[in-house]
Amino acid sequence: MTYQKLTEKTLKKLASIVGEEFVRTQPDVLQTYSHDEVSDTTYHHLPEAVVFPQSTEEIAAIIKLANVAHFPVVPRGGGTGLACGAVPLYGGVVLSTERMDRILALDPTGLYAIVEPGVRTADLQAAAAAKGLFYAGDPCSSDSCCIGGNIATNAGGNRAVKYGTTRHQIYALTVVTPTGDIVQTGARLKKQSTGYCLEQLIAGSEGTLGIITQATLKLLPRPKQIVDILAIFPTPTKAIDTAACLLQAGLLPTCIEFMDEPTLRSIEAYLHEPLPGKDKRNYVIIEMDGTEEEMEPALESIDTICQRQGATDILVADYKKIWRARKAFAEAVRAESLLVSKEDVVVPIEKQGEFFHIIADLAHKYNLITRIAGHIGDGNIHLNILKPAEESYLTWQKRVTENQTALYTALYQLGGRLSGEHGIGAKRRDLMERFTDPATLALMKTIKKALDPQYVLNPGKIFDISK
Secondary structure, eight states, X not given: OOOOOOOHHHHHHHXXXXXXXXXXOOHHHHHHTTOSSOOOGGGOOOOSEEXXXXXXXXXXXXXXXXXXXXXXXXXXXXXXXXXXXXXXTTOSEEEEOTTOOOEEEEEXXXXXXXXXXXXXXXXXXXXXXXXXXEOOOBOTTTTTOBHHHHHHHTOOBTTHHHHOOGGGGEEEXXXXXXXXXXXXXXXXXXXXXXXXXXXXXXXXXXXXXXXXEEEEEEOEEOOSEEEEEEEEESSHHHHHHHHHHHHHTTOOOSEEEEEOHHHHHHHHHHHTSOOSSOSSOEEEEEEEEEOHHHHHHHHHHHHHHHHHTTOSEEEEOOHHHHHHHHHTHHHHHHHHOSOEEEEEEEOOGGGHHHHHHHHHHHHHHTTOEEEEEEETTTTEEEEEEEOOXXXXXXXXXXHHHHHHHHHHHHHHHTTOBSBSSSOOTTTTHHHHHHHSOHHHHHHHHHHHHHHOTTOOBSTTSSSOTTO
């Protein structure tokens, strides 16, 4: 795909839309917006400009200009993505929603919030809590990620077992289409069957089908009681298989999280503090919420199941400490190595133990250094493969690529998929082309071509439209 470079005339038109101070072309700014959280510079690409609109109308005007002047536009929220979904592969404009950071409404009676896309997830959670309410979306990066990006990637996180992913928190979206039209999708209704469910098409589309400029989101009454249980197991498979046992028993935890022994050592080193348990620790964090009457029998059942699974310790965890450790996973890995292959696989819950054996066998075969955590209550395993400091990038990447081929072949045979919550972006695009059913991929491309005939909106993500 070829695009027109930004001319002085085009830059002036952008400035007339958002204001001169909100069109940035300084080299240090362009460098900052050339990547997301993926530190591998192979995936970094400089934009020609970064723009900071403050309204839906400004975004619509930018997109209409892009269609006329034929330059690509890449939407960006908090820049916390792990799939290069906000990387400007073809230059052009990065459109940052940072200035669109208002919570427009928070209604305790109707149990909803209306927010702009640049609102930090943690800020919405805090605003809801201040009114005795609860926003269920909770990615591990909630302190820095934004609602728009959460919706665009259908972020999962720590509460998806009980409350679903980000798409399950959506009532309605305001969206600017790839041709610059402003559309309202969805409605603040418990149910409707009125044409295509367009808000759900936008959710998870990674900024390729529209730019989210406003979201009406579901809120819930704040749970009466929250308890976190830490169960420690001698082997990872015993730990992982516990998730299926809990769900089969009729329990519905908020989350079931896993961290293996090497990951726990990495987190201890990063936080400079010990974590509970001795050698051969594999953690399962089980969070339950509800009323006191609901809690007592549920916690008894959890204790029984964990003992039956061979847990060596079952503790009531300190909420702040255990979640500080769990949410430190990404930064602890980054402290060990700046070059990491982050896999975000998802597999049927009852197949997780089998898949973990495959991960371990392949890691041994290809001599890989791994750190593993996961949302095992919904089958989402985060496999991080670290580059050794003494090894060349090309040698390491060759082993990683060979591992991916074997890993994803096995994954799809088990009914799994490439990504549970990080998305495809540019980083997994080739794998998406390779492992997705051709008819399914063709349908996705047809939708993209129909909605974005000029291919101006976040091109090169999810799949290559030119193939």
